[in-house]
Amino acid sequence: MTSNLDHSFMQELEFCRAAVDERLDGFFTGDSSWGMLLESMRYSLLSAGKRTRAVICIKFCEAAGGTREAAMGAACAIEMLHAYSLIHDDLPCMDDDDMRRGLPSNHVKYGGFTAVLAGDALQAAAFETILKSDLPATAVFKMACVLAEAAGPHGICGGQYLDLSSDRTKLNADELIKINSMKTAALLSASARIGVIAGGGSSEQMQAAEGYAQAVGRAFQLRDDVLDCTATAEQLGKPVGSDDKNNKMTYVTLFGVEACQELIKEETNKAINALKGKLTDTGFLTWYARLLAKRNK
DSSP: OOOHHHHHHHHHHHHHHHHHHHHHTTSSOSOOTTHHHHHHHHHHHSSSOOOHHHHHHHHHHHHTTOOHHHHHHHHHHHHHHHHHHHHHHHSTTTTOOSEETTEEOHHHHHOHHHHHHHHHHHHHHHHHHHHTOSSOHHHHHHHHHHHHHHHSTTTHHHHHHHHHHSOTTSOOHHHHHHHHIIIIIHHHHHHHHHHHHHTTOOHHHHHHHHHHHHHHHHHHHHHHHHHHHHSOHHHHTSOOSHHHHTTOOOHHHHHOHHHHHHHHHHHHHHHHHHHTTTSSOOHHHHHHHHHHHTOOO
8 A cells, every 4th residue: 555655755756757857858969970879879868767876866965965956967977877888788799688678779779889889978978977067076076986986897897797707607695796786786876975975965974875875786686686587578678587598697596586585675674774864864765775675677
């Protein structure tokens, strides 16, 4: 049964997503001789994503005493970086997926070289966008540094390298957690910390944001692995069961579905507890952690 508070938070979530979508729609427009590249960038950036990272960025900014508008530039930059990572993840030389968010992957629709360049351009645009944020120079510098760390060898790229270079049939729990903490949790953590910076928050609030996002990231990946075994391709908007087909080690392979469900609850509780007493209003973030733990796509 949905409570009035749940309804209010859901409206808040949809409003936040719509605000991000509206801002993103203003990027990469106009006629040019490289118009197909811009179209390819917009195709992945504007597809029906959950805007999880942008929402976390904005809501941590608000919880640290800032405004939605203060975090909007950074939130858009984070979505650009995320879109780049998905384009490259889907490439035949990476995870080799033909579908993303219910649509053909970028390289399937636009071809390989355009997809690679679209990803490259989105990554560059992410840093251009965050550096143009209308915030104090010190805050902008810190946000850019956090985003760069999440994108590079200590984050997305390093995690993808470990994933592709390892024998995924023989990973132990620690190795799997390491990969997923870099591929998934790193950008979620960056989103939360960047939000705190945009809101002018304290180092204590940064630590709370890190604890929340790391736990949410672990729960997020656990839920992904469960859905890959239990959901349909129509629900997820992408192929399911590919990990099992390729004999890739996942949390479900290691622990089983029921144990993973319990771990999702544990990590979600860790995320919620990390916030206590550190930020001004954590009602939405608490609700959102629980919502993500129950998502079906």
